[in-house]
Amino acid sequence: MLEVEQKYRADLGKVREELLKLGASLVEAKEEVDVYFQHPCRDFAETDEALRVRRSGSDVEVSYKGPRMRSNAKARLELTASAEGDVEAVLEALGFKKVAVIKKRREYYSYGPLTVSLDDVEGLGQFVEIEAVASSERSVGEAEAEISALAERLGLRERVDATYLELYLSIFKGGV
Numbered sequence: 001m002l003e004v005e006q007k008y009r010a011d012l013g014k015v016r017e018e019l020l021k022l023g024a025s026l027v028e029a030k031e032e033v034d035v036y037f038q039h040p041c042r043d044f045a046e047t048d049e050a051l052r053v054r055r056s057g058s059d060v061e062v063s064y065k066g067p068r069m070r071s072n073a074k075a076r077l078e079l080t081a082s083a084e085g086d087v088e089a090v091l092e093a094l095g096f097k098k099v100a101v102i103k104k105r106r107e108y109y110s111y112g113p114l115t116v117s118l119d120d121v122e123g124l125g126q127f128v129e130i131e132a133v134a135s136s137e138r139s140v141g142e143a144e145a146e147i148s149a150l151a152e153r154l155g156l157r158e159r160v161d162a163t164y165l166e167l168y169l170s171i172f173k174g175g176v
Contacts, residue, residue, distance in 0.1 A: 002069070003078040004143040005131040008156040012118045012126045016107070018154050024111040032056045034102045035088055036165050040095030050165060051096065053087050062087055073144045074161070075134065100168045113138070114150055124167050128156060 037051045038044055044051065048067040053060065059082070066077035088098070102121065109116040117129040130150055132143035162170070 002075050002134040002140060003131060004073050004075045004134050004140055005129050006073040006147050007127050007129045007160040008151060009158040009160055010126060010128045010156055015128050015154055016118060019109050019116060024109040024116060027108040027110050029107040030056050032104050032106050035098055036100045037091050037096040038099045060087055073147055075140045100165055102164050102168055111150060114146060121164060
């Protein structure tokens with residue numbers, strides 16, 4: 001399965017109000033801390049990959065994000081696994097280096113087959129991410145069309161193609 005998503009800068013209060021008018025359901029709100037790692041033998045910036053450990057309360061996920069595919073939205077392979085213990089220490093023992101720690105307050109909304117995240121990202125600002133999953137039942141093009149239609153309905157105009165990691169590194173060049 002492929003993750004297909006698009007990010008926009010937006011006023012979260014206005015978007016939240018529009019989502020609720022459309023009948024979207026709040027799934028959960030939580031604090032997330034994302035720690036990104038650099039591979040010891042290849043440059044993820046060059047290969048357009050990412051390795052992330054996400055902590056939210058006692059929950060821990062490890063995600064690999066493959067290179068972005070050519071499409072209107074950001075489409076890429078994403079593999080995620082739940083974990084326990086000090087995953088960061090394991091990765092560092094294997095030679096992976098921390099490059100960024102990104103903290104955000106995120107509200108997850110469900111709207112049909114789409115997930116909408118309202119993100120207040122420390123040091124970067126407020127963003128809305130609309131995400132769909134492409135599979136054998138739904139093509140990347142269909143997922144992109146659904147994302148674009150909802151973005152239009154929500155009045156989202158300022159599209160952001162960079163990932164949070166890219167935005168972070170453009171501001172905080174030295175990383176962690």
